[in-house]
Amino acid sequence: xxxxxxxxxxxxxxxxxxxxxxxxxxxxxxxxxxxxxxxxxxxxxxxxxxxxxxxxxxxxxxxxxxxxxxxxxxxxxxxxxxxxxxxxxxxxxxxxxxxxxxxxxxxxxxxxxxxxxxxxxxxxxxxxxxxxxxxxxxxxxxxxxxxxxxxxxxxxxxxxxxxxxxxxxxxxxxxxxxxxxxxxxxxxxxxxxxxxxxxxxxxxxxxx
Amino acid sequence: xxxxxxxxxxxxxxxxxxxxxxxxxxxxxxxxxxxxxxxxxxxxxxxxxxxxxxxxxxxxxxxxxxxxxxxxxxxxxxxxxxxxxxxxxxxxxxxxxxxxxxxxxxxxxxxxxxxxxxxxxxxxxxxxxxxxxxxxxxxxxxxxxxxxxxxxxxxxxxxxxxxxxxxxxxxxxxxxxxxxxxxxxxxxxxxx
Amino acid sequence: xxxxxxxxxxxxxxxxxxxxxxxxxxxxxxxxxxxxxxxxxxxxxxxxxxxxxxxxxxxxxxxxxxxxxxxxxxxxxxxxxxxxxxxxxxxxxxxxxxxxxxxxxxxxxxxxxxxxxxxxxxxxxxxxxxxxxxxxxxxxxxxxxxxxxxxxxxxxxxxxxxxxxxxxxxxxxxxxxxxxxxxxxxxxxxxxxxxxx
Amino acid sequence: xxxxxxxxxxxxxxxxxxxxxxxxxxxxxxxxxxxxxxxxxxxxxxxxxxxxxxxxxxxxxxxxxxxxxxxxxxxxxxxxxxxxxxxxxxxxxxxxxxxxxxxxxxxxxxxxxxxxxxxxxxxxxxxxxxxxxxxxxxxxxxxxxxxxxxxxxxxxxxxxxxxxxxxxxxxxxxxxxxxxxxxxxxxxxxxxxxxxxxxxxxxxxxxxxxxxxxxxxxxxxxxxxxxxxxxxxxxxxxxxxxxxxxxxxxxxxxxxxxxxxxxxxxxxxxxxxxxxxxxxxxxxxxxxxxxxxxxxxxxxxxxxxxxxxxxxxxxxxxxxxxxxxxxxxxxxxxxxxxxxxxxxxxxxxxxxxxxxxxxxxxxxxxxxxxxxxxxxxxxxxxxxxx
Numbered sequence: 001x002x003x004x005x006x007x008x009x010x011x012x013x014x015x016x017x018x019x020x021x022x023x024x025x026x027x028x029x030x031x032x033x034x035x036x037x038x039x040x041x042x043x044x045x046x047x048x049x050x051x052x053x054x055x056x057x058x059x060x061x062x063x064x065x066x067x068x069x070x071x072x073x074x075x076x077x078x079x080x081x082x083x084x085x086x087x088x089x090x091x092x093x094x095x096x097x098x099x100x101x102x103x104x105x106x107x108x109x110x111x112x113x114x115x116x117x118x119x120x121x122x123x124x125x126x127x128x129x130x131x132x133x134x135x136x137x138x139x140x141x142x143x144x145x146x147x148x149x150x151x152x153x154x155x156x157x158x159x160x161x162x163x164x165x166x167x168x169x170x171x172x173x174x175x176x177x178x179x180x181x182x183x184x185x186x187x188x189x190x191x192x193x194x195x196x197x198x199x200x201x202x203x204x205x206x207x208x
Numbered sequence: 209x210x211x212x213x214x215x216x217x218x219x220x221x222x223x224x225x226x227x228x229x230x231x232x233x234x235x236x237x238x239x240x241x242x243x244x245x246x247x248x249x250x251x252x253x254x255x256x257x258x259x260x261x262x263x264x265x266x267x268x269x270x271x272x273x274x275x276x277x278x279x280x281x282x283x284x285x286x287x288x289x290x291x292x293x294x295x296x297x298x299x300x301x302x303x304x305x306x307x308x309x310x311x312x313x314x315x316x317x318x319x320x321x322x323x324x325x326x327x328x329x330x331x332x333x334x335x336x337x338x339x340x341x342x343x344x345x346x347x348x349x350x351x352x353x354x355x356x357x358x359x360x361x362x363x364x365x366x367x368x369x370x371x372x373x374x375x376x377x378x379x380x381x382x383x384x385x386x387x388x389x390x391x392x393x394x395x396x397x398x399x400x
Numbered sequence: 401x402x403x404x405x406x407x408x409x410x411x412x413x414x415x416x417x418x419x420x421x422x423x424x425x426x427x428x429x430x431x432x433x434x435x436x437x438x439x440x441x442x443x444x445x446x447x448x449x450x451x452x453x454x455x456x457x458x459x460x461x462x463x464x465x466x467x468x469x470x471x472x473x474x475x476x477x478x479x480x481x482x483x484x485x486x487x488x489x490x491x492x493x494x495x496x497x498x499x500x501x502x503x504x505x506x507x508x509x510x511x512x513x514x515x516x517x518x519x520x521x522x523x524x525x526x527x528x529x530x531x532x533x534x535x536x537x538x539x540x541x542x543x544x545x546x547x548x549x550x551x552x553x554x555x556x557x558x559x560x561x562x563x564x565x566x567x568x569x570x571x572x573x574x575x576x577x578x579x580x581x582x583x584x585x586x587x588x589x590x591x592x593x594x595x596x597x
Numbered sequence: 598x599x600x601x602x603x604x605x606x607x608x609x610x611x612x613x614x615x616x617x618x619x620x621x622x623x624x625x626x627x628x629x630x631x632x633x634x635x636x637x638x639x640x641x642x643x644x645x646x647x648x649x650x651x652x653x654x655x656x657x658x659x660x661x662x663x664x665x666x667x668x669x670x671x672x673x674x675x676x677x678x679x680x681x682x683x684x685x686x687x688x689x690x691x692x693x694x695x696x697x698x699x700x701x702x703x704x705x706x707x708x709x710x711x712x713x714x715x716x717x718x719x720x721x722x723x724x725x726x727x728x729x730x731x732x733x734x735x736x737x738x739x740x741x742x743x744x745x746x747x748x749x750x751x752x753x754x755x756x757x758x759x760x761x762x763x764x765x766x767x768x769x770x771x772x773x774x775x776x777x778x779x780x781x782x783x784x785x786x787x788x789x790x791x792x793x794x795x796x797x798x799x800x801x802x803x804x805x806x807x808x809x810x811x812x813x814x815x816x817x818x819x820x821x822x823x824x825x826x827x828x829x830x831x832x833x834x835x836x837x838x839x840x841x842x843x844x845x846x847x848x849x850x851x852x853x854x855x856x857x858x859x860x861x862x863x864x865x866x867x868x869x870x871x872x873x874x875x876x877x878x879x880x881x882x883x884x885x886x887x888x889x890x891x892x893x894x895x896x897x898x899x900x901x902x903x904x905x906x907x908x909x910x911x912x913x914x915x916x917x918x919x920x921x922x923x924x925x926x927x928x929x930x931x932x933x934x935x936x937x938x939x940x941x942x943x944x945x946x947x948x949x950x951x952x953x954x955x956x957x958x959x960x961x962x963x964x965x966x967x968x969x970x971x972x973x974x975x976x977x978x979x980x981x982x983x
Contacts, residue, residue, distance in 0.1 A: 037632050041659055041979055042684035042766065044636065052748035056237045067632040082982075084550055085637055085658040088629055107280075107309055108661075110338060114280035114311040114678065117578070117669070118662030119557045119564050120549065126338060135334045136342055137253070138311040139766055146240045148334035155336070185554040187565040213808030220805040221742060236749055248760035250778070275575070277907065279674035284573035306573045313677035313769045318777070319907055327763065343572045424914065450828050454917055456930050456943035485930065487917050491828050491842060494849045497917060522831020525656075525953050548657035548982060558665055 022161050029073075030156040033101070033149070036072035037065035038092065041079025043106035043139040050142040060149055069095040074152070076145075077131075080108035080115055081122045083188050090128045090180045098169030098176060099159070103148050104131045107138045114138065127192040129178055249360050252327035254307055255316050257349045258356050266350060267324035270300040274316035274325055282309035283316065305349060307333065308342035323367045329359050401495040407447070414440050426485070426499035434502050435514045435540075441488055441498065442519060449488035449498055452516065455526035457534040458483045459507070459560045480507045482536055486516070486523075504536065507559075515541035533558035620645050625964070629658045633736045633968045636978030640955075640967065647963045652956045656949075660982040667942040672698060672773070672909045675942065680767040682944060683980040685725045688717040688758070689922040691771035696852060697918025697929035698773050702911045709898040710775035711854045715891045716788065717770065718920075719884040720758070723795060724751050725923035726835075726877040726884075727802070729975045733874055734806055736972035737815045743806055750798050753791050760784060773909065775901025785892060792888045799881055807878070816871035820958040820970035823868060830954040833947050834925025835880060836974060839865035839872040846921035853920075857894075858887045870973040877975075910937055917945075924948045924975055944983055948976040 008018055019027075039047060051057045051065065066072040069092045081089055093102070104125055107113030112123035125131060132155060135148045160166045168174045178196065181188040228234040238245050259266040270287040288301035316325050328351070335341035357364040402410075408420050408427060418433040429437050441449040462480040466473050482504045489496030504511040515538035517524045527538045528547040535556035538544055546553060555562060571578060628639030637658035643651035663682065667675040679694045680687035692714050699706060706714075728751060731744035755765045761780055762768040770777055780788075806812055822832070827840040837844055845862045847855040863879035865872030913935035919928035925947025932941035951974050959967045 038630060040637055041661075042681055045684055045766065048744075049748055049752070052752075053745050054236045054238060054749065054752050055240060059237075059239070069630075080659060080661050082658060082660055084548075084660065085629060088637075088658075092630055107307075107311060110308040110342065111306075113309055114681075115661045115663075115666065116280070116309065118666055119562070120657075120660045120662055123567065124338070131338070133334050133336055134308065134338050134342060136307040136310065137331065137333070140334075141253075141331045141765065143240050143244065144331045144334060147332040150241065151334050151336070183550040183552050185552060187567060191565070191567050210810060213810050213813070217805045217809050220801055224746075236752065248756070250761065250763040251759055252763035273907070277671070277674065279670055279677055281575045281578070282573050284575075304572055306571075309573070311677055312764060312767070314763060315673065315677065315769075339572070425916075452831055453833075453919070453926060454928050454930055454943070454945040456941075456945075458932060458941045485915075487928075487930070491844050494844070499917070520831065521826070521829045521953055522950060524830075525949060546657075548660040550657070557662070 023157075025161065026157050026159055029099075029159075030153040031061040032064075033060070033062045033074045033152070033156075034064045034066050034072050035062055035074040035076050036069055036092065036096065037067050038075060039078050040081060040085065041108065043078035043109070046139045046142055047076060047078045047105065047145060050145045055142040055146060057146065057149070060146065060153070062149055069093075070097065072096055073099070074101045074103065076103045076105050077109040077125050078105040080113070081125045082120045083122055084120060084183075086122045086125075086128060086188060087180050087182065089125065090178055093129045094177050094180065099167055100169070101132045101152055101156070102129055103133045103135065103145075103152060105135050105145060105148070106140055107136060110134045110136065122188075127197045128181065130196055247329055249362060251329055252312060252314055253331045254310055254312060254328050254333070254344075255305055255325050255349070256328045256351045257303065257346065258324055258326055258353055259350050260353050263347075263350050263352075266299065267322050268300055268303065269298040269322055269324070270296075270303075271322070273319050273321065277315055277319045279313060279315060280309050280311050282306040282311075300346060303346040303349060305344050306342060307344055308338060323371060326356055326360075401493075401498075402446070404498075407498065410444070411437055411440055414444075423501070426501050428501045428503070431502060431504075431513055434500070435516060435519070437500065438486075438516045438519055447498070448490045448492045449496070451489045451491045451496075452486055452520040452522050453489050453497065454485070454487040455516075455523050455530065456485055457530040457536055457558075458485060459534060459558065461507075461560050481505065482507060482511055482534055484513055484530060484536065510537060511535060512537040512539050514539050515544075517541050532556075535559070622650060627967070628655075633972070635732065635971070635976050638971075638976065638978060638981070640971075642964065642967065644964055647965075649959045649962055649964060649967060652959045652967065654952055654955055656982055658982065659978040661979075663983040664942050664944065668939055671937045672911060672939065673906045675939075676771070677767065677769040680769055681979055682946065682983060683922065683924060683927075683948070683977045684766060685728060685977060686721045686923050687766060687768045688721040688770060689920065690927065691768065692718055693918065693920045693922060693927040694929050695771045695773055696920055697916060697931050698911060700918045701914060701916040701931055701933060702773065704774040704902055704904060706774055706853075707899045707902055708854070708896055709779075710900050710902075712891050712895040713776050713780055713900060714771065715853060715855070715858075716780075716888060716895070717758075717768075717776075719888045719891070720754050720788075722884045722923045723881055724754050725975075726881045727751065727798075729877060729972075730802060730806070730874065733870075733969070733972040733975075734812070736968045737812060739806065739809075739812070743802065746798070746802060746805070750795070757784070757788055757791060760787075772901060772904070772906060774904040775899070777901075779900040785895065788888075789892050792885055792892060795885050796882065799878065799885075803878065807875070813871065815966075815969055816874060816973075817869055818867070819870045819962060819966050820973065821867060821869045822954060822958055826954065826957065827868070830957075831950050832925070832954055833951065834921070834923070834975075835876045836873055836925065836951055838862060839876040840868035841865055846919060846926055850919070858890050860884075860887050870969055873973040873975075908937055910935065911939075915941070919945070922947060924977070924980070925951060944980075946980040946983060948974065949981045949983075952976060952981065 011018055051063055057063045075093055104110045109125050112121050115121045116123050133148045133152050135144050137144055161170055179193045224234055257266055257268055270285055272285050275283045275285050282305055284304040285300050286302040287296045288299050289296050314327055317327050404422055415433055415436045419430040421428040441447050460481050463478050464475050465478045467476050484502050486500040488498040502513055513536055515527055517527055518540055527541055530536050531544055532546045532548050622643055622645045625642045625644055627642055629637040639655040641653040642649055663678055676691055679690040682690045727747040731747035734743040758768055759765050761784055762770040822840045824840045824842055827837050841864050843862060843864055860883045863876050865876050911933040913933055915932040917928055917930045919926050927947055928945035930943040931939050934940045958970050
């Protein structure tokens with residue numbers, strides 16, 4: 001049951017902590033995000049640096065890098081996703097248990113970045129899987145990754161378990177598997193997953 | 209003796225562990241959100257546009273050199289035109305930088321002959337919106353010369369000295385205040 | 401190390417009916433005798449080129465070249481071809497480089513060159529890369545498959561006339577070719593600008 | 598009885614072994630997502646029990662079309678892309694590319710710039726080799742500790758890079774005919790301090806792992822690369838020298854100003870994983886020596902040759918320039934048609950070519966050794982696939 005925020009803070013001052021199951025559950029989830037140990041390119045080195053002594057991701061409960069997707073909550077797509085690698089990335093994401101989150105770390109993972117004109121480079125991993133947090137940068141500083149992790153934690157805090165706005169993972173009617181692209185003769189097939197990738201038609205007005 | 213090397217290694221780790229309590233050499237962790245690494249003056253993240261005084265008085269003259277030289281081609285410039293005569297005015301109407309493509313290479317700042325584009329030091333830009341949050345237009349890119357002085361004092365002083373010297377030689381055309389608002393206003397970024 | 405002319409003379413003496421030409425700093429070898437020339441370079445006691453450092457393909461489109469003929473500049477049409485450049489060094493004698501070039505006939509159809517992998521293991525992956533990206537078949541290569549692209553891929557993407565599949569996406573900062581490509585997908589320019597939510 | 602069969606994807610036939618115990622060969626695809634393949638590398642391994650019968654590396658999972666992009670870009674624009682080749686050693690990649698262009702365009706580099714380049718390249722070598730030691734030991738089972746120590750030292754050098762070039766990893770620091778920014782006296786003092794303390798870290802690292810019995814058991818006599826094979830397979834860098842071949846381009850080509858420094862080239866005897874590890878430790882000690890000399894002798898003067906970077910043009914021609922990068926011979930083959938962009942741009946990546954010999958080193962070893970052998974080759978995917 002929802003509770004009035006002002007009443008809650010009032011009670012907190014008096015030393016009484018009130019919470020809901022949902023909040024408790026989200027609090028537990030946000031402080032034990034286990035990322036998939038999955039480095040693709042340059043950004044992976046900054047990801048390792050974030051996990052090492054100076055930046056120490058363990059302070060956020062996210063140091064347990066899991067080699068197996070079955071044990072991971074968070075996929076940090078750290079680096080360029082090539083067309084050759086894209087099916088594997090989607091397959092790994094499919095293998096992760098719900099609820100799962102994706103951070104696109106660095107320019108390449110967001111949009112293909114500096115390499116986006118290359119014939120083997122996927123223009124952004126969000127063509128195939130939904131991305132929760134984007135970090136621009138090439139590569140982003142370790143602090144930027146930590147900042148994204150905090151952003152994600154705040155997002156997890158606001159997840160709903162029931163009701164209309166409940167998380168996709170708790171909705172049985174939602175799809176849990178994403179389409180794995182196949183290698184085609186000239187390109188990936190399909191080149192984008194229309195269920196995930198729905199950019200609105202955008203036009204830049206011609207210069208007058 | 210077998211196991212000697214193993215023990216020696218354990219001694220090293222034990223020494224590190226104990227010294228981490230009092231030796232800053234061994235305890236290097238920066239408690240990030242509360243405390244930050246002091247960035248060196250040269251440190252760079254993304255480009256921004258410098259203006260003097262008011263945002264209307266920006267240094268950029270829309271010469272498009274940075275647009276041509278940008279290796280990942282993430283800059284887009286349109287020259288502003290006089291609404292009456294249709295002649296180009298020396299200022300940009302649209303100046304967009306796509307942060308989701310920018311590779312932070314500093315080449316735009318290097319080739320700019322007017323010292324109009326410089327590198328920022330902000331790195332906390334993570335956001336949930338790929339297009340809206342990552343595409344920065346002129347309004348979002350403009351930052352004052354004071355801010356530039358704040359992040360890079362030495363370099364900004366040099367630039368100011370150089371600019372005032374060249375001003376003495378040729379007085380630049382007075383830029384007109386912006387008549388047209390930026391074509392694509394970006395919603396204010398929500399810093400989470 | 402000897403000069404290029406000396407090396408050329410010695411190769412011509414050792415490998416009968418070889419056709420060599422000096423172009424700039426490199427020796428152009430004909431296709432049939434490439435392997436024998438490479439073997440000579442490797443086994444010759446004085447050269448001892450035991451190390452092939454770099455092997456790469458170059459795609460030359462048909463072009464016009466200015467040639468001096470009888471004191472006059474004459475423009476000549478040069479047909480297109482694919483070229484493989486080899487940089488040989490010697491680890492034993494610590495000298496080098498000696499650059500060899502070998503060319504295909506034209507740019508179309510089955511293009512093949514002899515493989516030097518039987519002599520130099522170091523050329524194995526580099527030849528596979530040249531096959532993958534340029535489509536040069538190396539005869540005598542033990543395992544000539546695609547190396548960087550996937551097996552079902554049909555094109556040779558590093559050729560100068562390669563066309564990328566039309567993989568349009570709205571890019572906020574389009575330029576040159578991307579802009580031309582994007583314009584095909586745009587609705588009429590009069591359409592109102594839509595800002596993504 | 599198991600029938601021989603052909604897997605459609607790999608195209609080779611697996612023949613079961615006949616003997617007292619009927620064993621079965623299995624084909625395992627290690628990677629591209631594998632915790633110890635240093636990125637997205639895949640090996641198709643055919644195993645008989647635990648023993649490796651056949652191993653085919655599969656590349657291309659990080660093929661970012663660096664060469665094609667560079668051919669569409671002007672000469673200056675490729676420098677930040679070279680940073681992303683071998684992303685541990687952006688400084689030496691910059692240098693290799695600038696070196697090749699300078700050879701082609703005939704640009705003379707001022708002396709101070711040469712010194713700065715040597716300092717940066719040797720600092721990069723320190724980063725690369727210490728991180729390699731960390732990764733190699735992670736692969737061998739020492740999960741965490743050596744890597745944490747190596748990254749702690751790496752941060753110190755990255756701070757140096759950041760304060761001079763502006764970025765931690767992707768420095769984009771060198772330019773044709775020099776470097777982008779001068780180093781200050783304060784910076785040199787900081788660098789001296791880091792370099793002075795580095796041997797202490799090396800001693801610590803060695804005390805931590807070099808004598809470790811488990812490491813010795815895992816690495817000695819594993820993955821032996823014979824001298825002749827190493828030369829024939831164009832293996833370069835510390836891997837070649839661990840096999841006992843005295844070939845260091847810093848000594849052979851004497852590019853830059855390396856002939857002014859007093860340093861030795863450490864060589865291995867056996868050519869196994871342990872030698873490859875230890876040669877790198879010794880190389881770091883030599884690098885510290887070079888750094889001390891360079892930081893002592895660095896002269897005053899201009900830091901670039903005053904080459905205009907915009908619309909930079911290279912006279913028509915072609916050339917191959919190479920330097921000794923931390924992983925081996927890094928070369929750039931460039932063809933210019935006299936315009937503002939290269940006509941052909943090829944990277945001779947050391948770790949790509951060093952992998953040629955991976956199968957030969959792994960055959961007959963256990964599958965766990967494959968990981969250690971791969972670790973000792975020291976690959977970086979950005980460079981292997983480019």
